[in-house]
Amino acid sequence: MRFDVITLFPDLFGPFLQQGITRRAFESGQVDVHLWPLRDFADDNYRRVDDRPYGGGPGMVMLVEPLERALAAVRAQAGAAPVIHFSPTGRKMDQALLREMAGGPGAVLLCGRYEGIDQRFLDRHVDLELSLGDFVLSGGELPALALLDGIARLQAGVLSDARSHEQDSFEDGMLDCPHYSRPEQLTTPEGQNLPVPPVLLSGHHAQIAQWRREQSLQLTARRRPDLIAVARAAGRLSKADERFLATLVL
Numbered sequence: 001m002r003f004d005v006i007t008l009f010p011d012l013f014g015p016f017l018q019q020g021i022t023r024r025a026f027e028s029g030q031v032d033v034h035l036w037p038l039r040d041f042a043d044d045n046y047r048r049v050d051d052r053p054y055g056g057g058p059g060m061v062m063l064v065e066p067l068e069r070a071l072a073a074v075r076a077q078a079g080a081a082p083v084i085h086f087s088p089t090g091r092k093m094d095q096a097l098l099r100e101m102a103g104g105p106g107a108v109l110l111c112g113r114y115e116g117i118d119q120r121f122l123d124r125h126v127d128l129e130l131s132l133g134d135f136v137l138s139g140g141e142l143p144a145l146a147l148l149d150g151i152a153r154l155q156a157g158v159l160s161d162a163r164s165h166e167q168d169s170f171e172d173g174m175l176d177c178p179h180y181s182r183p184e185q186l187t188t189p190e191g192q193n194l195p196v197p198p199v200l201l202s203g204h205h206a207q208i209a210q211w212r213r214e215q216s217l218q219l220t221a222r223r224r225p226d227l228i229a230v231a232r233a234a235g236r237l238s239k240a241d242e243r244f245l246a247t248l249v250l
């Protein structure tokens, strides 16, 4: 799949795409990322891509014309991919969307800066607006990287163990269970002994699976009861899940 990123800060992407386990997806071209520096599409000596807002007020607005030239250049190479604009006003990005996109053809990713992009460009060209969450960042580059990272780790062969992402938070609608590794007994500087939950050392796979499911249900019920409600409405909770949830004091 191909992603074309229109950005004022292309240098933010290079190091990220070359590090960590997801670089496998970028280096192999499974997730083929092309960067389009917006200033290359300015038409004056100052490489200007923004101007003051009509109606007054603080900040600058990204201009339509450089963006249209950039998008035309992308289209000439990449064809008619959907255009995603990152914005706090968009739909919140979630695992279901990443999973859907991970099997798709890719997209053009549009990273805003300043006060944002002239609405006339957004109205004419953008198919989907995505938010990273209810907070305001300085630009759309981090949301674009978050999307690319989330999609890259879902590609076949990227994670060393394909089951890794299947047990991640949100994959089955719940939050992930806690994880433990060595040592079996951790002695803290305060002299406290913190053992690994014994069931994880039992070698009993069914009991371990049940413990993990219950931990996951408990954490989700405490922190994200909205996810429990969605899973219940979708019929994704078993009778055993419901019995366990009924025992919880939240």
Ligand SMILES: C[S@@+](CC[C@H](N)C(=O)[O-])C[C@H]1O[C@@H](n2cnc3c(N)ncnc32)[C@H](O)[C@@H]1O
Residues within 6 Å of the ligand: 085, 086, 087, 088, 089, 110, 111, 112, 113, 114, 115, 116, 117, 130, 131, 132, 133, 134, 135, 136, 137, 138, 139, 140, 141, 143
């Ligand atoms: C300073 S922000 C502009 C915020 C905009 N004036 C608002 O209040 O909605 C600059 C750019 O950062 C990106 N951005 C900031 N926060 C974001 C978020 N939570 N999710 C996605 N993109 C975000 C957008 O591309 C936005 O155009």
